[in-house]
Amino acid sequence: MLGSIEGPHDVKRLAAGELPRLAGEIRDLLVDSCARFGGHLGPNLGVVELTIAVHRVFDSPRDPVIWDTGHQAYVHKLLTGRAAGFDALKQEGGLSGYPSRAESEHDFVENSHASTALSYADGLAKAFKLRGERDRTVVAVIGDGALTGGMAWEALNNIAAVKDLPVVIVVNDNGRSYSPTIGGLASHLSSLRVDRRYEDMLEFVKDKLGNVPVLYDALHGIKKGVKDVIAPQAMFEDLGLKYVGPIDGHDEQAMEAALRKARGFRGPVIVHALTQKGRGYSPAENHDEDQFHSPGAFDRATGAEKPKGRIWTDVFSDELVRLGKEREDVVAITAAMLHPTGLARFADAFPDRTYDVGIAEQHALTSAAGLAMGGLHPVVAVYATFLNRAFDQLLMDVALHRLPVTVVLDRAGVTGDDGASHNGMWDLSLLQIVPGLRLAVPRDGERLTELLREAVDVTDGPTVLRFPKGPVAEAVEPVRKLGGMDVLHEPGTDDPDVLLVGVGPMAHACLEAATLLDAQGITATVVDPRWVKPLDEALVGAATGRRLVAVVEDNGRVGGVGDAVSRLLRDADVDVPVRTFGIPQHFLDHAKRAVILSRIGLTGQDLARQITEAVARRASPVVSPS
Numbered sequence: 001m002l003g004s005i006e007g008p009h010d011v012k013r014l015a016a017g018e019l020p021r022l023a024g025e026i027r028d029l030l031v032d033s034c035a036r037f038g039g040h041l042g043p044n045l046g047v048v049e050l051t052i053a054v055h056r057v058f059d060s061p062r063d064p065v066i067w068d069t070g071h072q073a074y075v076h077k078l079l080t081g082r083a084a085g086f087d088a089l090k091q092e093g094g095l096s097g098y099p100s101r102a103e104s105e106h107d108f109v110e111n112s113h114a115s116t117a118l119s120y121a122d123g124l125a126k127a128f129k130l131r132g133e134r135d136r137t138v139v140a141v142i143g144d145g146a147l148t149g150g151m152a153w154e155a156l157n158n159i160a161a162v163k164d165l166p167v168v169i170v171v172n173d174n175g176r177s178y179s180p181t182i183g184g185l186a187s188h189l190s191s192l193r194v195d196r197r198y199e200d201m202l203e204f205v206k207d208k209l210g211n212v213p214v215l216y217d218a219l220h221g222i223k224k225g226v227k228d229v230i231a232p233q234a235m236f237e238d239l240g241l242k243y244v245g246p247i248d249g250h251d252e253q254a255m256e257a258a259l260r261k262a263r264g265f266r267g268p269v270i271v272h273a274l275t276q277k278g279r280g281y282s283p284a285e286n287h288d289e290d291q292f293h294s295p296g297a298f299d300r301a302t303g304a305e306k307p308k309g310r311i312w313t314d315v316f317s318d319e320l321v322r323l324g325k326e327r328e329d330v331v332a333i334t335a336a337m338l339h340p341t342g343l344a345r346f347a348d349a350f351p352d353r354t355y356d357v358g359i360a361e362q363h364a365l366t367s368a369a370g371l372a373m374g375g376l377h378p379v380v381a382v383y384a385t386f387l388n389r390a391f392d393q394l395l396m397d398v399a400l401h402r403l404p405v406t407v408v409l410d411r412a413g414v415t416g417d418d419g420a421s422h423n424g425m426w427d428l429s430l431l432q433i434v435p436g437l438r439l440a441v442p443r444d445g446e447r448l449t450e451l452l453r454e455a456v457d458v459t460d461g462p463t464v465l466r467f468p469k470g471p472v473a474e475a476v477e478p479v480r481k482l483g484g485m486d487v488l489h490e491p492g493t494d495d496p497d498v499l500l501v502g503v504g505p506m507a508h509a510c511l512e513a514a515t516l517l518d519a520q521g522i523t524a525t526v527v528d529p530r531w532v533k534p535l536d537e538a539l540v541g542a543a544t545g546r547r548l549v550a551v552v553e554d555n556g557r558v559g560g561v562g563d564a565v566s567r568l569l570r571d572a573d574v575d576v577p578v579r580t581f582g583i584p585q586h587f588l589d590h591a592k593r594a595v596i597l598s599r600i601g602l603t604g605q606d607l608a609r610q611i612t613e614a615v616a617r618r619a620s621p622v623v624s625p626s
């Protein structure tokens, strides 16, 4: 059945009785594909019936369907003719794990940063209204987690203000982000979920009085009044949004009925769907940490994931717990990612010193500023790319006040198969402009431990550490110190050709490159700055007299450490060419991290080749024809 679906029109043509089989086939394919490649199995198993209903009621793409965060759009892809692509899910050249405009006209939003869907919906609906396209409806599917993001409430405030704005907001409420969703909103949503008194009363009226019309009608009026009292969706209705629900999000026919009702309103309306993350695959349903939010490849029969080995996050997690025992002023903040950012063990040890603020990075940073003003040293752990959202808070709420806040950026640099908006390729550039901020990039677990301790000892301003996704790098001990920097390799000459500045984990590729260069008769010194902001003045002396300074960083090439080194040497009147090797300043297509690093020339071999060419050009500079 699934193989014959080329688009939503095929889904609409199915009889209601065929839909459970379709749902079963979808779940089988989701489990098979995610078992092979990894992926967002839990979120997608939770939206099978919801997505079928959306595509049977609305006319995508004329009615745009926007998926908040986009990690739960696999079913949408299956129902829009892309089942074959799941043989290469998230692989290079294969199906993206998120909506992709290049893949389909049914996909609109590629950004995987949460809490944006309602803003897109607001804009799209206003455009349709202004263009007189009154028959179009915008559907936005947003999770309970994404609803904890501030942008979502900014959008709701605007959407609710336009009574005839054709927006249907489907709240996919499974009670979880990775972990159980936190906060007042979550508890309000759960009150809508669990208050069975209203539903039970409904059942009673239907059962006992359904065949006594006059009584049934009288009670219908009472029922409406009761609903307003015990089914407190008043919050949404007070905002000016109609509310339909709560609906069993796994009852496809009930979802269809609710969506048809919502579409008929021709105005902003919330359909509150109750779903289960991981539905239909027991290892996911019973996975207590995150219900298989985004597992790596796993054994289909047992759900057992392939062991990851010790990752950078583990090193951070262990050291923070040790620090927490020594320093009672150290507190931790997560934005709905307690386990993925390694704070779970700290939370177990210090539950009163751990704060999960929901998907609210802006609030996280300014709350951290408050905690610091209150005499504590907050450690805020976020993925590097999500810090973008809280840049103003870091700049103006933390740095302006010179507050001792430490931000730990996980998944820094190329992350790869989570697509363009997940690569942590911005922070080494953005943070260069923050006055008084200190920025460190550890090359291995030992330096991560050292630098984290140095960071939390800083009392007169913010500190930031960043490290990549995946297995922690092997330890590389320095051959000597140079100021605050570590010298990792020195050729047997005191007048080397090249100074190789390896930023964090890129030091390993630099060491490989130095060996290859040596074989070409090009001598290179390799240094690891450890703190890349401010740069160590000793770098000036190390660079003086070289034929080339090569800076290698897992960050966009523009405005990062390479540019900072250039500026340092220029200000010191040291006339040595500086080449920055980094990520090209464009949005990268999805692929595994190693594949991308090779593609963009950040392997040891690629660096050696490029540096050889650069030195050769210096040796015989091309004289442009006069």
Ligand SMILES: Cc1ncc(C[n+]2csc(CCOP(=O)(O)OP(=O)(O)O)c2C)c(N)n1
Pocket (backbone or CB within 6 Å): 043, 046, 069, 071, 072, 112, 113, 114, 142, 143, 144, 145, 146, 147, 172, 174, 176, 177, 178, 181, 277, 293, 335, 336, 337, 359, 361, 386, 389
């Ligand atoms: C700004 C931002 N912060 C953090 C994340 C990481 N993240 C991806 S999905 C997710 C949980 C989303 O929960 P919910 O919206 O309830 O969707 P569900 O997975 O439950 O379907 C988080 C925190 C993100 N994508 N964007």
Ligand SMILES: CC(=O)[C@@H](O)[C@H](O)COP(=O)(O)O
Pocket (backbone or CB within 6 Å): 069, 071, 112, 293, 294, 340, 411, 418, 469
């Ligand atoms: C969608 C989202 O932002 C995350 O779930 C993302 O998939 C991060 O995955 P990892 O935690 O595996 O890096």
Ligand SMILES: [Mg+2]
Pocket (backbone or CB within 6 Å): 143, 144, 145, 172, 173, 174, 175, 176, 177, 181
């Ligand atoms: Mg959720």
